[in-house]
Amino acid sequence: MYALQTDVGDIEQLSQEDRERLALTGLEVGMQNRCGSFFQIDQDVIQTTCGAEGIEMIPIKAALEKYDWVKDYYWNAVSREKDKYTQYLAKQENPQGLVVIAHEGVKVEMPLQACLFLREEPVQHVHNIFIAREGSEINIISGCASSWQKEHGAHIGVTEIYVGKGAKVTSTMIHNWNPGISVFPRSATVVEEDGTFLSNYVCMQPVNRIEMYPTARLVGKNAVARFSSIVVATPGSTLDLGSRAILGAENASAELITRAITTGGKVISRGHILGEKDNTRGHIECKGLILKDGIVHAIPEIEGTLTGTELSHEAAVGKIARHEIEYLMARGLSEEEATATIIRGFLDVKISGLPAVLQEQIDAAIDKAESGF
């Protein structure tokens, strides 16, 4: 057990509105159903606690001091020089963020939570590193939100994830920003032999701009990556999202799944799978629903470099089919109920291997957004 600082009092001082916003991103202030918690408000880490044996959650500065080898994972999957945001982060003298270490063979189903809350400062920057060593399994729920009264600001985050041999990392990220906030996550994952990386992303509330394109490099045989994204672009929101998988070892496979809805905003859904080794498989699926005039722009790319790779994609963008609504109305549902039922079905991405508590969190975010359709 590692507890650098635990000051739940600070969390409890948050306004009721802010606590509700945080709850929607998956933060359990009372730690029910959580085995560890990290909470950063602006640039201050106010809570780091972990009760799971064999799992460590440590603020990044402390982690770099505690373990010499952590530096090998620092700016490794993500390059410092990638773009102006990573450069900005790299020159910070006082890096903030979280390092999670799951030691060899440790398997914990109860999620760890990492909460990043933008309250007063113009820019929040954070650098997270998740390391799952050989044979370990962890679930991380990252909730990122801004205070209900925060009008403008930016969140810049680098997340580097290392999935060791036979390890499994499930990372579920729920965003809950404000119309004036811009968000620039820069993430990359390296998956070794027999490792599995599941990434789930949910963003259904207004935001100014989100721009991210996480990459998973599958460097070991039989490595698996699956990205699932559920997003809603409200008027004024631009969501430039994507995910990339590089099938760099034999028998590696990846799936990129997106459900995007616009109620007036813009969604760019990118996807890229590169198959460069034998017996690799990849599939991109992007479905877009236009509820009110807006933009859903799907850009799936599949790239194979040898005969032993099999890649496919399917993309569809459109409105709800009238005959589907009327079918449900003929069974007695009102037009509103029928529409909501179909949207709910549209968003129902089956994420295999997802713990029930994470699925519930995703469902709660969908339910909350649904009332606004």
Place this chain on the structure above:
Amino acid sequence: MLDISDLHVSVDGTEKLHDINLHIGQGETHILMGPNGSGKSTLLKAIMGFGGYTITSGSIVFKGTDITGMPVHERAHLGIGMMFQHPPAISGLKLEKLLAATSHLGEDAIEALAQTVNMEHFLARDTNVGFSGGEIKRSEVLQLKVQQPDFLMLDEPESGVDLENMSLMGKEIAGLLEKDVHIVNRRRSGLIITHTGYILDYLEADQGHVLIDGRIRCHGNPREILRVVKEKGYGECMRCKQM
């Protein structure tokens, strides 16, 4: 139960049904026949109230209420149910969820009803997604068994169904129409579109109608109409002056 008077229906600005008059009493089952494109499905969809089927004149009265301009779901609440020939597949909507949303039945009751039509293994699947022809029909029958409408419209219940499924379907549809209830006490009514008449192997119908080019050309004994159509084709009905 259902009274249709002088009904004219247009689709995309073109009149598809002309001057339809149809009266279906409580407990009665009627058969609707006619060549492809004659307007049979159009009539069912207009009765259900689907968008795109514009009633330009005439009226539809159900159980004494004029439903001509009523929204689809209110018609369903009044007791009209429909078995679709080509229902849409709805991804993400589990059949059991749909059944629960359209009734007050509990899980166990729904499960028990599903078993009667061999659909218990489909409850956790997305509605109609990847279902075979027979499975789609059984899914439709199950939805109607849950919904329990007083007036049942069936659009070609035989199409795409193999013999074994046809027997099950026939018996279930007869059950939905309370054919096991004495004629005096029978409350439910039905209107069935059929091309083959196979459904008549499983239930008795009270009246038959032939629709050609959007007009009802004749009414009569359903078996007799079926026999004439089988022997002489719809050309005979074209010559029929009875309106």
